[in-house]
Amino acid sequence: MNTDRRRINAPSGGTTPPIFARTVKVPGYLESLRPSRTRGPNELRKIFLQTGIIPSASGSAYLEVPLPRTSNSSSLIPPRSSLKITCSIQGPKPLPRSAPFSPSLLLTTAVKFAPFASRNRRGYIRDSIERDLGVHLETALRGVLIGERWPKSGVEVIVTVVEGDEDGWWGDSTPGIGGGITGSGMGAGWGLLNILAGCITVSSAAIADAGIDCVDLVSGGVAAIVRNPDTKKKEGEKGDFVRMLDPCPAEHQDIVAACVVGYLAGRDEVTEIWLKGNVGAIPDELIDGATQAAVGSLSVLKEVVMEAVEAKFQGQVIQEKEGLKRKHPQQDAEMVG
Amino acid sequence: MATQPQPVPALSFPRPIFAALSPHPFLAAHLASDKAIRANGRKPQEFRTPGINTGSLTHCNGSAVVRLGNTAVVCGIRAEILRAEDIANPIVTGVRREDEDGEEDDREEIEGLRLLVPNIELATGSAPSHLPGSPPSTTAQTLVTRIRSLLISAHLLRADDLRITYAPPVPEDLDTPDVEQEEEIKGYWVLYIDTMFLSLDGAAFDAAWCALLAALRDTLIPHAYYDSDLETILCSDDPSQARKLKLRGLPVPSTFAVFESTEGDKEGDSEREKAWVLSDPDAFEEGVCKETVTVVVDGSGGTKGQSEENVRKIEKSGGGVIGRENMKGLIKRGVERWGVWERVLNDK
Numbered sequence: 001m002n003t004d005r006r007r008i009n010a011p012s013g014g015t016t017p018p019i020f021a022r023t024v025k026v027p028g029y030l031e032s033l034r035p036s037r038t039r040g041p042n043e044l045r046k047i048f049l050q051t052g053i054i055p056s057a058s059g060s061a062y063l064e065v066p067l068p069r070t071s072n073s074s075s076l077i078p079p080r081s082s083l084k085i086t087c088s089i090q091g092p093k094p095l096p097r098s099a100p101f102s103p104s105l106l107l108t109t110a111v112k113f114a115p116f117a118s119r120n121r122r123g124y125i126r127d128s129i130e131r132d133l134g135v136h137l138e139t140a141l142r143g144v145l146i147g148e149r150w151p152k153s154g155v156e157v158i159v160t161v162v163e164g165d166e167d168g169w170w171g172d173s174t175p176g177i178g179g180g181i182t183g184s185g186m187g188a189g190w191g192l193l194n195i196l197a198g199c200i201t202v203s204s205a206a207i208a209d210a211g212i213d214c215v216d217l218v219s220g221g222v223a224a225i226v227r228n229p230d231t232k233k234k235e236g237e238k239g240d241f242v243r244m245l246d247p248c249p250a251e252h253q254d255i256v257a258a259c260v261v262g263y264l265a266g267r268d269e270v271t272e273i274w275l276k277g278n279v280g281a282i283p284d285e286l287i288d289g290a291t292q293a294a295v296g297s298l299s300v301l302k303e304v305v306m307e308a309v310e311a312k313f314q315g316q317v318i319q320e321k322e323g324l325k326r327k328h329p330q331q332d333a334e335m336v337g
Numbered sequence: 338m339a340t341q342p343q344p345v346p347a348l349s350f351p352r353p354i355f356a357a358l359s360p361h362p363f364l365a366a367h368l369a370s371d372k373a374i375r376a377n378g379r380k381p382q383e384f385r386t387p388g389i390n391t392g393s394l395t396h397c398n399g400s401a402v403v404r405l406g407n408t409a410v411v412c413g414i415r416a417e418i419l420r421a422e423d424i425a426n427p428i429v430t431g432v433r434r435e436d437e438d439g440e441e442d443d444r445e446e447i448e449g450l451r452l453l454v455p456n457i458e459l460a461t462g463s464a465p466s467h468l469p470g471s472p473p474s475t476t477a478q479t480l481v482t483r484i485r486s487l488l489i490s491a492h493l494l495r496a497d498d499l500r501i502t503y504a505p506p507v508p509e510d511l512d513t514p515d516v517e518q519e520e521e522i523k524g525y526w527v528l529y530i531d532t533m534f535l536s537l538d539g540a541a542f543d544a545a546w547c548a549l550l551a552a553l554r555d556t557l558i559p560h561a562y563y564d565s566d567l568e569t570i571l572c573s574d575d576p577s578q579a580r581k582l583k584l585r586g587l588p589v590p591s592t593f594a595v596f597e598s599t600e601g602d603k604e605g606d607s608e609r610e611k612a613w614v615l616s617d618p619d620a621f622e623e624g625v626c627k628e629t630v631t632v633v634v635d636g637s638g639g640t641k642g643q644s645e646e647n648v649r650k651i652e653k654s655g656g657g658v659i660g661r662e663n664m665k666g667l668i669k670r671g672v673e674r675w676g677v678w679e680r681v682l683n684d685k
Binding site: 006007008009010011012013014015016017018019020021022023025026053054055056057060067074075076077078080081082086087088089090110112114115116117118119122124126158160162163281 | 394395396397400407409412413415416417418419420422423424425451452454455456458460461462463464465468469470472473480481485498500527529531533535536537538557559561564567569570571572574575576579620
């Protein structure tokens with residue numbers, strides 16, 4: 001990793017993220033930082049979505065799930081992460097001459113995390129997690145595009161995760177402190193499901209912004225089955241499980257299973273399912289929950305796409321430069337000679 | 338653009354198509370018209386209004402989003418600890434060298450230990466020419482090298498802010514009362530400065546540098562100390578103990594592009610060369626201009642009350658239009674631009 005000669009590298013000795021004294025020395029302090037869910041089990045987080053943020057791309061969108069406003073002025077450690085994703089669509093454009101004939105639109109997806117996307121700094125070179133997310137995103141979008149209308153062309157969906165959900169509460173992964181609690185969350189990749197759901201929704205908005213024909217707007221949603229923390233203490237018993245829509249993994253210590261879907265609400269079709277964990281014999285409830293969450297984000301998506309379309313056409317009429325994409329008034333220029 | 342009525346109606350195109358087909362005459366026609374306005378509606382000397390938003394990233398010590406027209410950049414700064422044991426070739430060991438002004442000469446320390454790690458990512462779909470999946474393009478590599486060299490040559494950061502020192506307790510040994518308590522360096526803060534372009538529309542260097550500057554001004558470094566019991570460096574998560582970086586000056590770059598057009602004179606052989614110096618070029622203008630100049634000006638020097646402008650860096654490439662006289666004008670424009678940035682950076 002340190003031999004990337006095209007970038008500026010860190011000191012060769014390596015660096016470590018800071019360790020905060022109070023989490024190590026004061027017993028119980030770490031636990032007091034643990035965030036908890038304040039929403040109801042079926043309540044979704046608020047989404048901010050905007051299209052047309054990158055004028056040079058044919059379509060683009062930005063999605064944010066902001067942090068709840070908390071007055072955490074007592075600590076520098078952020079309790080949880082927000083979700084910030086941008087998506088840019090390049091194309092459809094003709095395939096290079098060397099490419100073999102393709103009767104329909106070739107879809108390429110790329111998901112990349114920013115180095116500051118997570119609590120531990122990430123590298124610049126795409127890793128397996130990012131490739132995996134890219135493949136899942138491609139599956140979710142492939143069935144939505146009407147590819148036959150663009151023979152011999154390709155489109156690139158480029159998603160940048162500026163900030164992503166975590167796999168669990170960070171304190172659970174810190175070894176040897178806080179009484180040695182180990183959450184089941186870490187390493188299981190629960191946060192990836194939220195990120196994928198965000199990627200699906202934001203790409204869908206960007207595709208609509210690019211004006212690529214789709215069968216419907218696809219949207220992503222996540223649901224999880226969580227062990228109820230109040231009954232967790234009794235060992236041996238199964239404990240009762242609760243289904244949570246749109247879980248924030250940092251808020252749940254014990255996620256048993258989770259599922260993300262890419263859902264076409266208008267046709268009641270699912271283009272992508274990614275289910276993790278031990279769900280038991282019947283995953284229906286979980287998948288239902290995920291589709292409910294997807295319907296929730298669809299309502300935002302629809303509104304934003306409608307607004308963008310209205311703004312676009314108004315801009316054409318008024319011929320002002322307030323429409324970001326159309327800087328130039330629509331008057332013809334004459335080419336002389 | 339036709340300024341006088343043509344006898345024969347020529348081919349008529351919508352503007353975007355004209356711009357795409359023949360970009361050079363397109364811009365020349367704009368600038369040569371009576372109003373002398375660029376294709377993007379700005380005057381040749383007009384910069385774009387910057388916008389800054391800081392502190393929006395959760396996992397960073399400091400962050401900023403800078404918008405410059407259609408260029409949008411996000412910069413996040415993350416501080417990690419480099420322990421003294423991990424330094425292969427220590428440069429200074431506890432000794433502080435100061436010159437006459439009481440200012441430390443710490444350039445070697447910062448550069449030699451690589452305490453600043455700036456990187457820039459363009460391949461985020463920010464522009465059609467920068468697509469992901471390939472190693473950083475030459476443009477990206479050049480850009481980050483320019484940023485890094487300015488960061489070091491402008492002497493912006495103090496090594497003092499980045500040192501983590503430890504003063505061992507004085508042994509209560511009466512035999513050695515004269516031994517001065519000496520601080521030793523236990524580690525350094527390393528600043529990872531990651532800049533991502535969300536959208537690229539010209540003047541990449543200006544936007545990236547100002548995002549970096551705004552993020553550095555926003556950065557909070559936690560209070561770090563050496564814990565002799567655990568034999569490691571610990572930090573305090575109390576925000577009131579954390580401190581801001583004390584930056585030296587406020588260098589601000591302004592980029593100019595020179596647009597040349599040759600018009601064949603109707604009377605005969607003499608070709609008229611006309612050139613315009615465009616402030617803060619966008620991507621379209623950068624595509625048709627060969628000569629670019631970047632002037633880095635710092636107006637924060639001098640004593641209180643009267644500001645003193647210093648030129649920190651001049652970069653010029655391509656073409657030969659800008660001479661000594663023109664350069665003076667550009668520096669003046671750069672100084673004006675510095676005032677704009679300074680106001681925006683201080684307002685947040």
